[in-house]
Amino acid sequence: MSKLSSLERRSALTLACVISLRLFGLFLIMPVFSLYAQHLPGATPLLIGLALGVYGLGQVLLQIPLGMLSDRIGRKPAITLGLLLFAVGGFVAAFASSLVGIVIGRALQGMGAVAGAGTALAADLTAEQHRGKVMGIIGVSIGVAFLLALILGPPLEAIHGLPGLFAATSVLALMSLVLLWLVVPTPQRRHADAQAGTTQVLGMLRDSRMLVLNGSVFFLHALLTASFVGLPLLLAQRLNLPVSRHWELYLPVMTIAAFVMGACLHRMRDLRQSLKIVMLCVVTIGVALMMLGLAGAHLALLGVAATMFFSAFNLLEAALPSLVSRLAPGHLRGAAMGAYSTSQFMGAFVGGTVGGIALGRLGVDGVFLCAALMTLLWLPLVISGARRIRRTDPALA
Numbered sequence: 001m002s003k004l005s006s007l008e009r010r011s012a013l014t015l016a017c018v019i020s021l022r023l024f025g026l027f028l029i030m031p032v033f034s035l036y037a038q039h040l041p042g043a044t045p046l047l048i049g050l051a052l053g054v055y056g057l058g059q060v061l062l063q064i065p066l067g068m069l070s071d072r073i074g075r076k077p078a079i080t081l082g083l084l085l086f087a088v089g090g091f092v093a094a095f096a097s098s099l100v101g102i103v104i105g106r107a108l109q110g111m112g113a114v115a116g117a118g119t120a121l122a123a124d125l126t127a128e129q130h131r132g133k134v135m136g137i138i139g140v141s142i143g144v145a146f147l148l149a150l151i152l153g154p155p156l157e158a159i160h161g162l163p164g165l166f167a168a169t170s171v172l173a174l175m176s177l178v179l180l181w182l183v184v185p186t187p188q189r190r191h192a193d194a195q196a197g198t199t200q201v202l203g204m205l206r207d208s209r210m211l212v213l214n215g216s217v218f219f220l221h222a223l224l225t226a227s228f229v230g231l232p233l234l235l236a237q238r239l240n241l242p243v244s245r246h247w248e249l250y251l252p253v254m255t256i257a258a259f260v261m262g263a264c265l266h267r268m269r270d271l272r273q274s275l276k277i278v279m280l281c282v283v284t285i286g287v288a289l290m291m292l293g294l295a296g297a298h299l300a301l302l303g304v305a306a307t308m309f310f311s312a313f314n315l316l317e318a319a320l321p322s323l324v325s326r327l328a329p330g331h332l333r334g335a336a337m338g339a340y341s342t343s344q345f346m347g348a349f350v351g352g353t354v355g356g357i358a359l360g361r362l363g364v365d366g367v368f369l370c371a372a373l374m375t376l377l378w379l380p381l382v383i384s385g386a387r388r389i390r391r392t393d394p395a396l397a
Contacts (some may be wrong), residue, residue, distance in 0.1 A: 053352015
C-alpha cells in the first residue's frame, strides 16, 4: 500500500489542526454550560438545552451553501468566511448578559459551517487512493480535541468563567485562520466530486444503504448533546463535585474510553463485523444512559456508566465516517459525507432541545432516561439497516 506524499502528509496534519482547533473550542463549552446557564437571567431548561444544541441547526442550514460557495470562490476563502462567523458568534456569546444572547451567539457559531468545505479541501489535496487515510487523520484529531475539551473545560471555566471560554473559542478560530493561510497548501485545481449540491445530498439522505449510518450519527450526537444538558448538573448537585474538579471524573473515563477505542477500531475493517459492533455500541449506550439516570449519588456506578457511554461513543465517532466512505458510490462520496454531516448536526440540535424539555419536566435523572428511550428507536434502525446492507452487498450475501 502506497504511503502519503510529503504534501499530502502536510495537508492532512495542518487541516486536522484547523478543524480540530475550531471543534475544541466548540466542545470546551459542553461539560460546564448547563451549570453556568441556570443562573443567567431568563434561564429555563428549554433555553439551556436549545443554547447547547442550536449550533447544530446553524450547521445544517449553511453547511451545503458554504460548501457550494467554496466551489465558486475557492476552498480557503469559504473556510475563512465560516471561521470568521464562528469567531463573531463566540464573542457575541462571551459578552451576552442573558441566555437569549448566548443562544444567538451559539447559532452564529453554528453558521460557521466549514466541515463540508474543509473536507473538500482535504480531497483536493490528496490522491483518491489516499483520501481515506487523510480523513482518518482528521477524524482522530477531532477525537483528541473532544477528549481534551472534556478534561480541560471544567478547570478553565473555574479560572475564567464561561465568558472566558466563549472568548477562547473565538481566539482558537482565529488561530485556525492563521494556520489555514500560512501552512495549509492551496490546491492547484478542485476535484469535481469534492463537493456536492443539495440534490445529491438529499439523495444520499434517502438512500436505503446510507440510512443506517446517517441515522446512527443523528442519534449518536442527539444523545451526546442531551447527556451534557444533565451530566454537569448531576456531578454538581448529586455528588457535590465543584466544576473545577469535574476533570477528576472525565480524565480516567476518557483515558479508558480511548484505550477501548484503540483496541476495537481495528476490528471494524470487516464490514460484517463493523455492523455487529455498531449494534453492540447502541446497546451499550442505552444501558449506560439508563445507569446514569439511576445512579443517584453512587460515584462508582456513575463512573462505570460514563466509561461505557464514552467508550461506545468514541468508537462510533471514529468508525462511522469510514463506513460511509466504504458504502457510498465513489462518484457520490462527497454527497454521502454531506448527508452524514447534516444528520450529525441535526442530531445535536434535536438532542439539546429534547434534553432541555426533559430537564424542565422530569429533572436531571429524566434527561438520561429519555435519552435511553431514544436508543429503542435507534437499535431497530441499525438491525434493519444491517440486514439491508447484507442483502445488497454481494461480498456479504
